[in-house]
Amino acid sequence: MAKVKGTIVVDKEKCKGCGLCVVACPQDVIELAKEVNGKGYNFAYMAKPDLCIGCANCAQVCPDSIITVYQTKI
Amino acid sequence: MADIDIIKDENIVYKKSKVLTDNVMHYCPGCSHGVVHKLIAEVIEEMGIQDKTIGVSPVGCSVFAYNYLDIDWQEAAHGRAPALATATKRLMPDKYVFTYQGDGDLASIGAAEIIHACNRGENITVIFINNGIYGMTGGQMAPTTLVGMKTATTPYGRDVELNGYPLKMTELVAQLPGTCYVTRQSVHTPATVRKCKKAIRKAFENQDKKIGTSFVEVTSTCNSGWKIPPVEANNWMVDHMFKFYKQGDLKDSEKDNPDDYKKFIE
Secondary structure: OOOEEEEEEEOOOOOOOOOHHHHHOOOOOEEEOOOOOOOOOOOEEEOOHHHOOOOOHHHHHOOOOOEEEEEEEO | OOHHHHOOHHHEEEOOOOOEOOOOOOOOOOOHHHHHHHHHHHHHHHHOOHHHEEEEEOOOHHHHHHHOEOOEEEEOOOOOHHHHHHHHHHHOOOOEEEEEEEHHHHHHHOHHHHHHHHHHOOOOEEEEEEOOOEOOOOOEOOOOOOOOOOOOOOOOOOOHHHHOOOOOHHHHHHOOOOEEEEEEEEOOOHHHHHHHHHHHHHHHHHHHHOOOEEEEEEEOOOHHHHOOOHHHHHHHHHHHHHHHOOOEEEEEHHHHOHHHHHHHHO
């Protein structure tokens, strides 16, 4: 079991669905949604929230700075 | 979901820098400009110089950089950002002055300005975004376009006999005695993003030491201009751009000439 647990909050309406966070995630947590946001982009979301370790890789490569990362010890 | 327990202010490990405004960036999805804006904002926030920084924005996609970074800005004529930054820095030596330029601005129309600003050794920071294409105007050939690369104006690929060779601005600038720190970075993976941030931070800190121009090239993608999706554009950049534009520090006075460097600081 992981010793840390993380989660991300994506600003859905600002996401442009470029998918850079999807390939940056070492745990393959993030995927692009099948639904679209107000602009018509497939926004990023946590497909496997249990695996997130809060490493903040996704937030660092996000060009639009819309990902906030939280991490806690369990 | 159990995540609700984690989403508390004390658990935040990464959030948007306060120097960035809340405006939605006009850049295309996956554009490297956004990452570099973010890194500059983070460096400014960490150094606590938000009220002492003056940016000079260029002509190109990043012309609207003043909408996204909450600092003082000037808008230069096409390619003339280093000239304007020179004036700003000389009039206000205690401010941190940087230019943010693309390859059409810096390598093409502004080639004279950047070379002379670097040769004079102005104490400014230059952030150079090199994506090998004119992104804003629709993907025409830039001086930095690779040989054989297809653009709107070279549909059969860049031909050396007709269009000449790609221009390595960073190598040109590294030869000049006025520059103190010349490096080429990229922002396609989390590791390179962190390295690029260190380079930008160093380039800003060099302004305190008054040792010359700091020049940071960021090899970037233009997925709209290259007409490939963002993730594939990053891979294309690694496979093709990196062969010609070698990554890493080209010049670092601190390491290369420690004696001269000490003299400068004293």
